[in-house]
Amino acid sequence: MAPEPPAKSLKPKSTPKAVGDFTILPLTLPTLSGLPEHHQDAKHYLYIKAHEPSIPTADDERSLFLANIPIDATESNLRTLFADQLGGAMVESVEFDSSIPARTLHKRFKSSEGSREDAQQQRGKKRKRNHATEQAMIAEGVVEDEDSALPQLWHGALRRSGSGAVVVFVDKKSARGALKEVQKAVVQGRKVAWKSGETTTALGVDRYKSHTTLTYPSPSVLQSSINAYLTQFNALETLRNRHRKTARSVPDEEGFVTVTRGGRAGPARIAEAEKKQAELEERKKNNGVKDDFYRFQNREKRKEQEGLLKRRFEDDRRRVESMRERRGRVRPEA
Amino acid sequence: MALPATKRRKLEHSGSEDESEGSFADFDDANGVQLDESDAEEDLADGSDVSMNGAEEVDNSEDLSDEEEEESDEGESTHKTEKQAPVAAITNGSKPHKRPATSLQDGVYTAETFKSNMFKLQVDELLEQIKPKYGRKEAPAENAMRTLKTIIEQIPSRDALPIPAAEKTLKSAGVTIPFPSPHPPKDALYKLQYERPASVNATGSYPLKTTTRAEDELSIDLVVTMPKALLQEKDYLNHRYFYKRAYYLACVAAGIKASKDHKFDLSFDCLNGNQLQPILVVRPSGNGDADDFSSSKSQIHILVTLPENIFPQNKLLPNSNCVRPKGGEDEASSKALPATPFYNNTLQSDANITAYLKLLHATASKADAFKDACILGRVWLKQRGFGSRLRKGGFGNFEWAAIMALLLQPNVGTGAQSLASGYSSYQLFKATLQFLSRGDLTKKPFIFQALNITVPKVETAPVVFDGPRGQNILFKMTPWSYSRLRLEAKATVDMLGESVFDQFDAAFILKTELSKYRYDATLEVPLAAFDLATIDESRDQRLRDVCRKIYNTLTSALTDRVKAISFTMPEEDVWSISSRRAHEKPGKSILVNIATDPANASRTVDHGPSAENKQDAAAFRKFWGEKAELRRFKDGSILESVVWSFKETSASVLEQIVSYVLKQHLGAQVAEQATFVSDAFAHLVTAGRIQGASGVAPFLPIMNAFSAMEKDIRDLEDLPLHLRHIRAADPQLRYASVDTPSAGHPPASVVLQFEGSGRWPDDLCAIQRTKIAFLLRLSELLSNLESGYVAHVGLENPSQPAQNQAFLDVTVSTGFTFRIRIYHDREVTLFERQLKDKTLDAPSRESAAASLALYKREFIQSPLHSQVLQTLSTRFPALSPAIRLTKQWFATHLLSPHLASELIELFVIRTFLQPHPWPVPSTATTGFLRTLAWISRWDWRHVPLVVDFSSTFSANPAELAKATSQGMKPEDLERLQTRFEAWRRIDPAMNRVVLFAATNLDEEGTTWTDKAQPEKVVAARLTALAKAATQAVRADEDRLLSHINAKGAAGKEALSPESLFITNVEEYDIVITINAKHTLKSSKKRKSEPHFKNLDLQKSTRSEAASTPLPQLFAQELLEVYGDAVLWFWDPLSLDRIVGLWNPVVTGQRSWKIKAGWNSEPIKKKDGVDIKANKMAIVNEIRRLGGDMIKGIVTKRSS
Missing domain, CATH: 3.30.460 (Beta Polymerase; domain 2)
Structure with a gap:
């Protein structure tokens, strides 16, 4: 996308209209009470460009990339922004860089075949699409579906300050149109207002009050989610065990066979292994040559101790020296 | 002149008589002849004696490289007398500090002769710094x-x-x-x-x-x-x-x-x-x-x-009388007259000036380290406020040197072990302290080379009688100054005996005699109250008598409530040679400092003798006057007793007693004019003053509720697994929360562990879900009990399915709420396995590492820490109030969000476990002030905080026997030091670990401080605040001193405790004021409410668990939203405002970047576009986020 060249400045104190590929869209912020006087005409700056990820996907053409979104940006208020003030392009979905509380993080294996699908790219709805592959990739638990997920603790998420989002429009045309409209608005210096919210993602006291309530879900909801989770987990565990069994017989590229759980006798507990190890060492110590048997051993030991003493002394001297450098003189406090 | 010196050395083992004769001869020579010579310079510098020796040393100290000369001197002497060789060798080894460069050889020697290398090197440094150069x-x-x-x-x-x-x-x-x-x-x-x-x-x-x-x-x-x-x-x-x-x-x-x-x-x-x-x-x-x-x-x-x-010497012995009453000057009656030891000794001290100079000189040339030991003693005494002057205790540098010199003399007859001349300066220093601390010299005099010396009854000073010179060296001391000297000596001997920590600073660097740090209470009595001025002739004597009376009265009134009583007397002034000695300036006062024993100080009843014991009972009644009453006690005994009242608001028991006995025994005038201050800061937290024998009384209700709940859970029969234990993991359950918990308090975390079972899933996420199932079951069972439990399962950590997902808030019938989390020990292993699993991707392993650290902290270290602190709090009554006061200080200065509660507790615990050079604090005030003083000195960039809990458990090994095997050893400290240095090497900019705080139970050192908790700027601010507070305290100390000396301190106000608890928010960039509706009421307001309000609260909160205050949630979201772009500070106890500082490193103007990590504003530049933080938009955002919770936001205009 070719951005607008930095055009003739309309105001005496001009802000740039573009940077790199990005068009800079100033948003007028709502006037609020309780703020210092000079903050009333504050502007927020969105950086907008066509979405061109390094690893292309099918949706790229109908997507725009927004950087530096407000912390209270949501799918719905971005949708409204484009619909009401920027030419009415239809937004299909929005994928955010970051969210607070953060998205559920599953530990995953380094993917062998699916490595192109980098963890960061696996956003939102895509995940549902490859639920099966997803399940195989994660290292623990299961990827929750609606039944097995725990209830949400927050109504709506916040964004980290200065994070970005990809806005996917219904089609390529809408995306192009939206960007054009943005550029036009910038050139014309049209006022675009940021409207933070509607009722579902209330901020302020309501947000925190609702969180307090959500923190304690009803026992029945919890119980059913746990039941669903454990059922899914058991199913997956069977699957994984089968996978492990095959892994056991397949040597890796260096020719080693990975030892995994689930053998005939069951795995040895680490604690037991350590105990055996300790026993072995104990035996070795008792049977081995005593270290004060030969004269040379004693001599070496003595030498070593002397060396240690010397090293300690040097260490201490260094410490005192550095102390002196830092503190200056050693002087009794007056 | 070198020859006599050699001779003296050689004669070392022969009788002291000859030797001193020899040196006397030298002296007389010198006195007679040398002073008239033209090169008098050295003589004077040298005390006109042993000039060669002195000159050599002057050279030495002026030109440190001048080692040759000394060597040749040694060589010469060995030439002359072969016998001397071994002696020389010994002295050679033990005086390494004379050499400019310390070699390895010294290191080997110091193993025995000094405490440690570090100690020795620092002593060398000190000596070099403070010895005068005798130069220009x-x-x-x-x-x-x-x-x-x-x-x-x-x-x-x-x-x-x-x-x-x-x-x-x-x-x-x-x-x-x-x-x-x-x-x-x-x-x-x-x-x-x-x-x-x-x-x-x-x-x-x-x-x-x-x-x-x-x-x-x-x-x-x-x-x-x-x-x-x-x-x-x-x-x-x-x-x-x-x-x-x-x-x-x-x-x-x-x-x-x-x-x-x-x-x-x-x-x-x-x-x-x-x-x-x-x-x-x-x-x-x-x-x-x-x-x-x-x-x-x-x-x-x-x-x-x-x-x-x-x-004649025999007329001046301590037991003879030299001041005859008028009219009876004959020998015969002198026997019956009271002895005048002070007079006699003063006379002798005049006569002995030269004799002692000779003695000290002779000793100095015999024992090489003598002079250094004198200097060490001098520093030690000065830091403890001792001096030769009568009013400073009558024990100064001269007394120190003379006693050490006597101890170095071969001693015939007495049992005391004398010191060896080959001792190092440190050994001499320590042995002298040992001598001073050992026996009570007032009861058992130390008599040196003299026979048939009787100490008269009127003598109240301790006695070290120097036979050859016929003088009691300690004649100027008073009973109280002597007991203080003994205490200080004992404390120093004890701390030098400790093997792990280097106590150099405590021994020599720190000023010890500061009433705010050393003592718990001070009584100030103006001299005017005693009408001393009227009797000019004997006012010194009068003043001494008054002090004695105060001392005796307080000692018998306060008994075991106090550990030490010391007097700070106003200084005397010099007077002009043309006038008579002036009256003491009006307005001067005496300061009586009292160190209390926290276990007894606030006892309300003093038991006297039994009523049957007529004589004692009469004495008791005479002493206490109308306060004494006859009481019958539970055990059936009928005793004379005195009873005091204890109320939080009224004067402390100590104050009641002091003002009562002053009035009783020194007159109403004294009692009226005296001012008594004790535990001045304690009122700043609720129940800050120690009640009864322990400081944990206000926590008893919650502790009882906790153990009742534990019992109930243990008795539940339908739980799928048996309970192994349930342990406290919360400041409120270790006597360390600022507010004493009462109904409606924030939930107190506890950790519950079941008996081991093979039926747990072997997967972290599944374990978390299983835990929820357990909690649901537990909640159900508890609610079914008829003891009024209300339980709710709550969720947490929504984005980390492998971390703990849920807790159970249980509110008991008394209104206390506990937050139960389940600890399953398999989780650690699983996290560790993930950490090592190379098949996992990098973010997952990072997450595993973070989760593991959190897990260890929450489920292992926190309960352990709580357990230790519980034990310590009962052991040290002042610990709990001191921690709470210190936490209040951190909170008012808005630092609490940045420092783990446990870390602040460790700061205070350190003050109690390593109290040197003072004894363990006995009040909240001393504990708090000393903690601040230590923080202000703590060079956290280069020094780790190491706390050794184990030293305290030696008395009670059964407890925590598993966790603490033995006390810490120097090797352990060494290991921690190495670990600390490793952290500094890995992270020299201190982005991750700023403070390093390890204990013997937690060798990680970063459990409470990892992830820049606090950040470097915050740590620096902490140091600055502590420094400012400490300076204010020191300034007040100086003010007090000039006040008792009546030196124009009238204009200066005494330091008010509140002034250390005022924070200035003007220096912050953003100040968010919270709507009063949502702030927490300060603890004081809550206290003043009528008591039954609690019951109301109880009813209203009974059904629902206490929740996190909304502004707290808001502040935590601000942290997450703005990351490191803004540093946020708030007071979790009041939550009346949240303030922020822009991080200048992060938010300064910079070149364009898409993901700056903060809300940016583009700025046009010649060759492109820069960005900087869009501060106005951020403030607007914050306002939107906070909504009605925010009353207003103020920003600093500069930006």
Whole structure:
């Protein structure tokens, strides 16, 4: 996308209209009470460009990339922004860089075949699409579906300050149109207002009050989610065990066979292994040559101790020296 | 002159008699001849004695590389006497500090002769710093001394005159004779006369080279010996000698004053504040002429002494009387007269000035480390506020040196072990302290080389009787100064005996005698309250008696409530030579400092003798007056007793007692004018003052509720698994929360562990879900009990499915809420396995590492820490209030969000477990102030915090036996040090680990401080705040001192405790004020509400668990939203405002970047676009996020 060249400045104190590929869209912020006087005409700056990820996907053409979104940006208020003030392009979905509380993080294996699908790219709805592959990739638990997920603790998420989002429009045309409209608005210096919210993602006291309530879900909801989770987990565990069994017989590229759980006798507990190890060492110590048997051993030991003493002394001297450098003189406090 | 020195060394093991004879000869020589020689410079510097030896050392200290000379000296002596070789070898080894470069050899030696390498190296450093160089700086003073000597020797003789005539003549010369009191009778038969002195010499520590530069002003003693002809045999009686001495001194003063060519500033003072011994103080005139020695920063004291062996020794023994009542001056009656030990000893001390100089000199040349040990002693005494002056305790540098010298003498007859001359300075220092701390010298005198010495009953001072010189070295001490000396010596011996931590700073660097740190209560009594001024003649004596009375009264009234009582007396002033000694300035006061025993201090009942014991009971009643009452106690005994009231608001028990007994025994006037301050900061937290015998009383309700709940859970039969244990993991359950928990308090975390079972899933996420199932079951079972439990399962960590997902808030019938989390020990293993699993991707392993750290912290370290703190709090009654006060301080300065609660607790625990040089704090105030003082000194960039809990458990090994095997060893400390240094190497910019705090139970050192908790700026701010507070405390200490000395402190206000708890938000960039509806009520407001309000609260909150305050949630979201772009601070106890600082490193103007990590504003530049933080938009965002919770936001205009 070719951005607008930095055009003739309309105001005496001009802000740039573009940077790199990005068009800079100033948003007028709502006037609020309780703020210092000079903050009333504050502007927020969105950086907008066509979405061109390094690893292309099918949706790229109908997507725009927004950087530096407000912390209270949501799918719905971005949708409204484009619909009401920027030419009415239809937004299909929005994928955010970051969210607070953060998205559920599953530990995953380094993917062998699916490595192109980098963890960061696996956003939102895509995940549902490859639920099966997803399940195989994660290292623990299961990827929750609606039944097995725990209830949400927050109504709506916040964004980290200065994070970005990809806005996917219904089609390529809408995306192009939206960007054009943005550029036009910038050139014309049209006022675009940021409207933070509607009722579902209330901020302020309501947000925190609702969180307090959500923190304690009803026992029945919890119980059913746990039941669903454990059922899914058991199913997956069977699957994984089968996978492990095959892994056991397949040597890796260096020719080693990975030892995994689930053998005939069951795995040895680490604690037991350590105990055996300790026993072995104990035996070795008792049977081995005593270290004060030969004269040379004693001599070496003595030498070593002397060396240690010397090293300690040097260490201490260094410490005192550095102390002196830092503190200056050693002087009794007056 | 080197030869005699050698000879002395050789004679080391022979009898001391010969030896001192030998050195006496030297002295006489020197005294007679050398002073007239032209090169008097060295002589004076050297005390006119042993000049070769002295000169060599001057060279040495001036030119440190001059080792050759010393070597050759050693060589020479070995040539001469083969016998001496081994001795030389020993001394060689034990005085390594004389060499400029320390070699390995020293390291080996120090293993035995010094505490540790570190200790020795620091001692060397110290000695080098504080020894005067005897160079250019001191030269003017030495010059002045030579001039004075010449002047004094040329003063013309004066004929013998009767006293009134003598006074008159001198009056015309502008000098008033500083007669001691009582004033000599006008009709005395003897006459006063002046003749050229027998000798004029330098004496004291200056020529001995045991002085230090650390003192404000160097004082050099010049001793003028009266000629024998002036004195008669009987002059020792009835102050006669002292009158003659005073006249002689006045003549010297007149002579110096009359000198036309030389101008000095002259005044009188008393030697060590002993009014019998006036001295002449010579100060520089300050006019810049040849005699002005201002640049030396010193003053010269001219002492008058009598030649040796003038008076019969046996008349001056401590038990004889030398002050006869008028009219009865015959020998026969003297037996019945009370002994005058103080008078006798004063006289002897005058006679012995030269004798002691010789002794010290001889000792110094015999034991090489003697001088250094003297200097160490000097520093030690100074830091503890001891001095030779009567009012400073009567134990100063001279007493230290003399005792050490005596101990170095071969000792016949007594059992005390003398020191070996081969000892290192540290060994000498420590052994001397041991001697001082060991026995009670008031009860069992130490008598050195003398037989048949009886100590008279009137003697109250401790006795170290030096036979050969016939003097009690400690005659100036009082019972209280001696008991303080013993305590301090004992404390130092104990801390030097500790093997793990290096106590150098505590021994020498820290100023110990600071009433705010050392003592828990102070009583200030103005001198005016005693009407001392009316009886001028004996006011010194009167004052001493008053002090004794106060001391005795307080000691018998306070019994075991106090551990130490010490007096800080106002300083005496010098007075002009033309006037009589002036009255003490009005407005001066005595300060009585009291160290309390927290276990007994607030006891409300004192038991006296049983009623049947008539005699004791009568004495008890006499002492306590109307307060005494006869009571019958539970055990059936009927005892005399006194009862005090305890109320949070009223005066402390201690104060009640003190003011009562003062009134009872010293009169209403004294009691009225006295001011008593104790535990001044305690009222800043609820129940800050220790109640009863422990500081944990206000926590008993919640602790009881907790154990009741534990029992109930244990008794639940339908739980799928048995309970192994349930442990506290919350400040409220370890007596460490600022507010004492009452219904409606924030939930107190506890950790529950079930018996092991194989049925747990082996997967972290599944474990978390299983835990929820357990919690649901537990909640159900508890709700079914009929004990009024209300339980709710709550969720947490929504984005980390492998971390703990849920807790159970249980509110018990008394209104307390506990937050139960389940601990399953398999989780650690699973996290560790993930950490090592190479098949996992990087973010997952990072997450595993973070989760593991969190897990260990929450489920392992926090319960352990709580358990330790519970034990410590019952062991140290003042610990809990001190922690709570310190936390309040952190909260008001908005630092609490940045420091883990446990970390602040460790700071305070350190103060209690490593209290040196003071004893363990006994009140919240001392604990708090000392913690701040330590924080202000803590160089956290280079020094780790290491706390050794184990030292405290030696008494009770059964507890925590598993976790703590033994006390920490030096190796352990070494290991922690290495770990700390490794962290600093890995992360030199301190982005991740700023403070390093390890304990013997937690060797990680980063459990409470990892992830920059606090960040470097916050740590720096903490240090700055602590420094400011400590300075304010020190300034107040100085104010108090000048106040009791009536030195224009009237304008200065006393430090109010509140002033340390005021924070200034003006320096912050963003100040968000929270709507009053949502802030927390401060603890004080809550307290003042009527008590039954709690019950209301209880009813209303019973059904729902107490939740996190909304502004707290808001603040936490701000942290997450703005990351490191803004640093947020708030007070979690009030939550009335949240303030922020822009991180200048992050949010400064920079070149364009898409993901800056903060809300940016583009700025046009010539060659492109820059961005900077869009501060106005951010403030707008915050306002939107906070909504109605925010009352207003103020920003600093500068940006």
